[in-house]
Amino acid sequence: xxxxQSLPRFRLANNRYGASTSTSKPxxxxxRRLYIVLLLFMLLLAPALPVDAGESHENAYLVELINKGxxxxxxxxxxxxxxxxxxxxLFGGYTSEQDDPGYFMSPDGKTDPQAELDATLxxxxxxxxxxxxxxxxxxxxxxxxTWLKQRLAFDETRLPQLACERFERWFADFEAxxxxxxxxxxxxxxxxxxxxxxxxxxxxxxQTDSTRILAYTINYAADVPPDAGMAYPIRGIFGGYRxxxxxxxxxxxxxEYRDIENRDxxxxxxxxxxxxxxxxxxxxxxxxxxxxxYFFFKENCSYHLLALLDYADPSLxxxxxxxxxxxxxxxxxxxxxxxxLVSGIAYRPSRSNVIRRKxxxxxxxxxxxxHRLTKDVGELKSSALSRLEPMRQTFVLDLASDYLRxxxxxxxxxxxxxxERNRAILAARSEIRLASEEFLVEPFAKQPxxxxxxSRISVGAGWRNNSTFEEQTIRAGYHDLLDPxxxxxxxxxxEIASVTMRTYNRDNQTRLERAxxxxxxxxxxxxxxxxxxxxxxxxxxxxxxxxxxxxxxxxVMNGGIGASVESHWFAHQIFFAFAEAEAxxxxxxxxxxxxxxxxxxxxxxxxxxxxxxxxTGTYLRYPLGDKSDDFRWTVGQRFTLLQNLALRxxxxxxxxxxxxxxxxxxxx
Amino acid sequence: MLKKVLLLSVTVLFGxxxxxxxxxxxxxxxxxxxxxxxxxxxxxxxxxxxQVLMATTNGTFGSQTFGISSGTSGCTNDGKVMAEQKTxxxxxxxxxxxxxxxxxxxxEHLASLATLMGVPAEHQAAFFxxxxxxxxxxxxxxxxxxxxxxxxxxxxxxxxxxLAKISTR
Numbered sequence: 059x060x061x062x063q064s065l066p067r068f069r070l071a072n073n074r075y076g077a078s079t080s081t082s083k084p085x086x087x088x089x090r091r092l093y094i095v096l097l098l099f100m101l102l103l104a105p106a107l108p109v110d111a112g113e114s115h116e117n118a119y120l121v122e123l124i125n126k127g128x129x130x131x132x133x134x135x136x137x138x139x140x141x142x143x144x145x146x147x148l149f150g151g152y153t154s155e156q157d158d159p160g161y162f163m164s165p166d167g168k169t170d171p172q173a174e175l176d177a178t179l180x181x182x183x184x185x186x187x188x189x190x191x192x193x194x195x196x197x198x199x200x201x202x203x204t205w206l207k208q209r210l211a212f213d214e215t216r217l218p219q220l221a222c223e224r225f226e227r228w229f230a231d232f233e234a235x236x237x238x239x240x241x242x243x244x245x246x247x248x249x250x251x252x253x254x255x256x257x258x259x260x261x262x263x264x265q266t267d268s269t270r271i272l273a274y275t276i277n278y279a280a281d282v283p284p285d286a287g288m289a290y291p292i293r294g295i296f297g298g299y300r301x302x303x304x305x306x307x308x309x310x311x312x313x314e315y316r317d318i319e320n321r322d323x324x325x326x327x328x329x330x331x332x333x334x335x336x337x338x339x340x341x342x343x344x345x346x347x348x349x350x351x352y353f354f355f356k357e358n359c360s361y362h363l364l365a366l367l368d369y370a371d372p373s374l375x376x377x378x379x380x381x382x383x384x385x386x387x388x389x390x391x392x393x394x395x396x397x398x399l400v401s402g403i404a405y406r407p408s409r410s411n412v413i414r415r416k417x418x419x420x421x422x423x424x425x426x427x428x429h430r431l432t433k434d435v436g437e438l439k440s441s442a443l444s445r446l447e448p449m450r451q452t453f454v455l456d457l458a459s460d461y462l463r464x465x466x467x468x469x470x471x472x473x474x475x476x477x478e479r480n481r482a483i484l485a486a487r488s489e490i491r492l493a494s495e496e497f498l499v500e501p502f503a504k505q506p507x508x509x510x511x512x513s514r515i516s517v518g519a520g521w522r523n524n525s526t527f528e529e530q531t532i533r534a535g536y537h538d539l540l541d542p543x544x545x546x547x548x549x550x551x552x553e554i555a556s557v558t559m560r561t562y563n564r565d566n567q568t569r570l571e572r573a574x575x576x577x578x579x580x581x582x583x584x585x586x587x588x589x590x591x592x593x594x595x596x597x598x599x600x601x602x603x604x605x606x607x608x609x610x611x612x613x614v615m616n617g618g619i620g621a622s623v624e625s626h627w628f629a630h631q632i633f634f635a636f637a638e639a640e641a642x643x644x645x646x647x648x649x650x651x652x653x654x655x656x657x658x659x660x661x662x663x664x665x666x667x668x669x670x671x672x673x674t675g676t677y678l679r680y681p682l683g684d685k686s687d688d689f690r691w692t693v694g695q696r697f698t699l700l701q702n703l704a705l706r707x708x709x710x711x712x713x714x715x716x717x718x719x720x721x722x723x724x725x726x
Numbered sequence: 727m728l729k730k731v732l733l734l735s736v737t738v739l740f741g742x743x744x745x746x747x748x749x750x751x752x753x754x755x756x757x758x759x760x761x762x763x764x765x766x767x768x769x770x771x772x773x774x775x776x777q778v779l780m781a782t783t784n785g786t787f788g789s790q791t792f793g794i795s796s797g798t799s800g801c802t803n804d805g806k807v808m809a810e811q812k813t814x815x816x817x818x819x820x821x822x823x824x825x826x827x828x829x830x831x832x833x834e835h836l837a838s839l840a841t842l843m844g845v846p847a848e849h850q851a852a853f854f855x856x857x858x859x860x861x862x863x864x865x866x867x868x869x870x871x872x873x874x875x876x877x878x879x880x881x882x883x884x885x886x887x888x889l890a891k892i893s894t895r
Contacts, residue, residue, distance in 0.1 A: 191804075228804045266847060268837035272816070274806070305805045309820055309835070317823070346804070452830070459826055481865070484829035488861035493831035493854060 116183055119216040124176050126210050133172040140369045141202050141341065144171055155357060155365075157300075158349040160189040163199075178202055179210075185220060189347035197222035198347050201340035201369070225343055232274060233262040234335050237370070239326040239363075240275065240308075241390045241506060242315040244547040252536055252552050254386035254506070256360045258367075259308050259325070260339070267404075271309040276342050278303050278362045280352035301352035301362065303345045316408050318467050323406040324505050326390065329399055330370060338370035355383040364389055374399070385535065387506040387545075394507035407499040409464050413587065415499045416457045424454055429586060431458040432465075435482040452494050455487040461587060502548055509545020510702050511725040512536055518706070518721025523603065525564035529571060529719070532557055539579060539662055540672050540696040541723075542704055549581035549622070549632050549662065560601075562609070569609060574598035581634050581662065583624035592622045592634055603715040604646035604686075613643035618658065631663040640678055647684035654680030654687075668698040689713065702726070813842045818872035825865045828857040843879065844893045852888045 132138055139145075142162075144152040147169075154161075154168045162168055164177030181188065181195035182203060189198045196203045200222060206212070207219075238259040244252040257277040265273060280299035293299055315321045330338065345366070350357055361384040364376040379392055394400055407415070417425050424446070431437045431454070443451060462480040466472040516531040533556035537546050553574050560571035575597040582590040595617045602612040618638030625631050639655045660674035675691040694708040702725040710717040807815050817824060820835045827833030831854045840853045857864060860882060868875030883889045 224804060228806060231806050231809075266837075268834040269841050271834055272838050272841070307807065307816075307819075309816065309838070313820070313823070456830055459829075463822065463826065484826060484865075485862055488829040488831075488858050491831070491855070491858060493851070493858075494833075496832075 116216070119213070120180055120183060123179050123210055123212075123217075127175055127179065127206070128172070130209065132206070132209060133175040136372055137205055138171060138175060140365070140372060141199075141205065141344070142167070142171065142174060143365060155350060156348055157351045158190065158347070161344075161348045163188070163195060175206075179206065182206075183217060190349075191347045193222070193224060194220050196220045197225055199344050200225055201337065201344050204340060225340075228343065229336075229339055232260045232339060233264075234260045234339060235263045235265070235332075236261045237328045237330050237335060237338060237367075238270075239328060239390065239393055240311070241324045241326070241386065242311075242319075242321045243324065243387075243503060243506065244321065244550065252387075252547060252550065254390075256363055256386045256389055257311065258363055260335075261327070271307075271312055273308045274305045275308050275311055276303060276363070276366070277306050277311070278359045295354045297351035297353045297357075299352045300349045301357075301359075302349050303342065303362075312406065316406060317463070320408040320410040320464070320468070322408050322411060322501060322503065324390070325404040325406065326393060326400045327402040327404070328367070328393070329401045334370045338366060341366055341369040356380065358384055358386075360384045360386040360389040367393075383534075385512050387509070388512050390505075391507045391509075391511070394505075403505060405499075405501055405505070407501065409460060409467075410588065411502060412497070412499050413457065413460050413464060414502070416453070416460070416497060417587065419497075420454075420457075424450065428454045428457040428461070431455070431483060432461050432479065435479050438482065438486045448490050448492060449495065452487065452490055452492055453497075455483055455490075456494050459483050459487065503546055504544050506545045508701070510537075510542050510704075514541075514723055514725050516706070516721045516723040518719045520717065520719030522562070522717040523608075523715060525562045527560050527562045527719075529558055529560035529721075531559075531572075531721075533574075538577070539581075540670055540694050540706065542668075542696070542698045542701070543664075543670075544701075549583070551577065551579040553577040556598075565609075567609070569601065570599070570611070572598065572600045581622040581632050583622050583632060585624070592620045592636065594618045594636060594638070602644065602646065602712065604644065607644075607646035610644050610646035612646065614640065616640040620658075629664050629666070631661055633659075633661050635659045638676075638678075640680075642680070642683075647686075649683045652680035652683035652686060654678050654682065656688075670696045813839070814873050814876050816842055817868070817876050821868055821872055821875075825861075825868065828854075828861050828864060831855065831858040839879075843876075843883065845883070845889060846892060849888065849892050852886070853883075856882055856886055856889065 127133070139152070143155040145155060147153040151169060152171055156162070156168070159168075162174055162177075163181045164170065164173040167174035167177065178195065178199065185194040187193055188195050191198055197220060212219075238261055240257045240259050242255050244254060257275050259270070259273050259275045261270065262273050278301055280301045282299055289298075312323070315323055345362075350362060352358065361377065361380060364380070364384070368374050368376050374396065376389070376392060380388075417428075420428070423442070427437065427440075427442050430440075431443075437443060443454065446454065459480055462476055462483065466476050466480065469476075512535045514531075514533045516533075517529075518531075519526070519528045521527070533553060535554045536552050538551045538553050539549070554576055556572070556574040556577075557570070558572040559568060561568040577594075577596045577598060579592075579594040581592045582588070584590075597615050599611055599613050601609050604610060604612075616638060618636035620634060620636035620638075622632050622634035625633065636658045637655070638658060639653075641651065641653045643651050656676065656678035658674055658676040660672065663671045665671055672694045673692070675689075677687070677689050679687040690710070690712040692708065692710045694706065697705045699705060704723045706719075706721045706723060708717075708719050708721070816839060820839075823833070823835040824839060827836040836854060836857065837847070837850055840850045841847070843853075845853045857879065860878075864875055864878055867878050883893050
């Protein structure tokens with residue numbers, strides 16, 4: 059009879075107030091209204107007041123359990139810390155990463171594991187609805203309950219178990235068999251997305267490759283209002299948003315990433331036992347009660363999913379590996395590096411990559427036919443189409459439909475004729491009573507765990523204007539155009555927080571040679587189907603030689619927009635051109651600044667699988683501030699030695715300023 | 727244009743409180759709290775600027791948590807699709823992929839729909855052929871109402887010489 063457990067207590071408490079008020083003599087000056095207010099106030103306090111004799115039986119068992127728990131030191135066990143997301147803090151104590159007060163049964167629960175354990179035990183005797191999900195504690199914190207019940211051997215006659223129908227229904231609906239880590243990789247033309255995202259899919263019993271889209275996912279995301287604007291990155295970085303867990307069907311995530319954002323998806327099936335899957339879902343259910351402050355760099359989507367996996371299998375220790383930031387691709391690398399954890403990897407190409415690969419596989423006349431079909435459905439009746447074999451026709455029609463859907467899904471307000479054309483093509487396609495053949499798509503970027511690690515340290519030596527130098531660079535993240543491209547989006551760069559110290563031997567001077575806050579480049583090759591602009595942004599400090607000043611720090615803000623094309627005349631090249639604007643700040647300049655614009659042209663080329671070349675030339679004219687102009691060119695080469703080791707040879711030229719350097723770069 | 731910029735800066739300046747208020751009501755579309763992510767504001771997120779911002783905070787849309795929602799139509803209040811709504815909701819949310827795959831006579835969305843409708847994997851080829859044959863009328867029905875399309879497919883299964891016998895639903 060679980061439901062009656064705590065109700066009598068509340069009634070008892072009420073009765074006591076009833077009793078005390080009936081024996082006390084109402085004062086004359088106590089107006090009736092004040093009296094009621096006072097009564098209500100005391101009612102509010104009621105549950106906090108000491109329990110009376112009627113409950114001593116229950117209380118005795120609670121005291122017994124608390125003592126038993128303290129003796130067994132349960133509050134310092136890893137399991138308890140995982141359940142409550144406690145991390146050791148700077149002062150040797152514990153603080154929970156959980157930020158929702160409803161997650162704690164004790165007011166001190168966030169920082170006091172023992173108080174939280176005692177309070178949790180106490181709450182298990184009650185069917186009071188707690189937390190955001192409004193369930194009795196036994197159900198809201200079902201993983202805690204299950205663990206404590208087992209460790210303290212709850213006597214069911216003294217602490218009856220409540221039926222948790224909501225949880226059981228929710229759990230059963232998953233038909234869970236295993237867990238898959240889902241990693242949508244970067245989308246083209248947006249290097250910022252190289253950080254990626256991760257979510258988990260709860261695979262169903264009896265699921266096949268074609269029905270896995272029906273599975274639910276466990277997704278953790280910040281709740282961001284639709285028009286957050288510029289507040290978004292700032293609040294995202296400093297924990298200004300709340301992060302919540304959700305169970306979105308996988309078919310919607312596939313639509314979001316593959317169809318709308320055109321990102322490849324990698325799926326890593328994890329080797330979990332049935333017992334671990336149940337633990338995973340029990341704890342996920344608890345987190346439905348919870349919200350964390352969302353911190354973009356560390357406590358982000360990937361971090362909290364790792365915490366869930368850690369709970370499923372406490373021997374994994376996944377979250378322990380991340381101190382300052384959690385880059386989703388790093389979490390994939392970590393999981394892939396755990397022996398035996400990943401049982402299979404699946405690739406789900408983005409629609410744009412499907413189109414690219416299908417186009418590559420076609421002879422040019424069929425490629426052009428598909429393209430004409432997307433522009434004019436009159437081509438459906440052309441002999442160019444009808445003279446093809448039926449199977450070839452299906453391929454060309456399917457490609458045309460893919461392309462029209464790509465246009466529809468990536469255009470803000472797609473013109474209605476795109477949809478009409480797609481319908482006409484599909485209607486013609488349905489007349490050919492053949493099932494399309496499966497088309498295997500080779501990924502352009504290999505899976506992330508084959509790529510280099512996120513941070514990089516470089517040691518180099520070189521020569522600048524008659525002086526030799528040595529330099530050291532450390533870069534927090536992530537990838538530049540010359541870094542080994544395996545596992546990364548091709549032709550995209552995002553450098554964040556990089557610092558270079560250089561010692562010039564002639565002057566025996568050590569100085570901050572370069573510092574980069576952010577340096578982003580996106581090269582999107584344009585062809586007859588895909589046309590997006592290329593763009594770049596750079597904010598940082600570098601060292602220049604200008605007029606009388608030999609080594610002067612120079613603050614730079616630069617942004618450009620342009621275009622690029624791809625060619626295959628020797629191995630593989632991207633040619634690009636940008637129009638750009640730049641502002642400089644340095645004491646080398648008159649009025650300490652100059653502002654101007656100009657352009658850059660360049661080429662990025664894969665000479666061999668391991669050898670890459672980048673050549674750029676830039677001309678800028680500064681009509682504002684220090685009236686001057688600047689012509690510079692660079693040649694950089696990289697040779698990959700190992701997955702996390704590369705060699706660079708770089709040459710930079712500016713007006714009477716030459717700089718050559720050899721360096722070794724290690725990723726960690 | 728100026729008005730738009732002004733409005734935008736006002737939103738940025740005062741958006742925080744408004745944002746909190748909005749966050750309290752995360753569900754605005756069909757599906758279990760999925761509304762926000764694909765259906766209402768998606769087109770705006772395709773511009774490069776917001777995309778960068780979005781991705782910078784790890785692409786964060788959709789915020790239906792289990793355990794708290796008040797239960798949109800077709801959904802349990804724990805963020806799940808109600809059993810009896812699974813097929814129609816799937817058909818509605820995947821209509822474009824389904825119609826493409828019906829014309830093409832195969833595909834994972836179509837196979838998933840067949841599974842939801844009780845057609846076992848070994849007989850799905852017959853299901854695919856049937857939906858391909860009826861593509862034009864099914865899509866026409868579906869554009870008006872996905873529920874009607876599901877019903878039309880069900881009726882077609884019922885009169886199909888093979889599928890009628892093996893469908894488990």
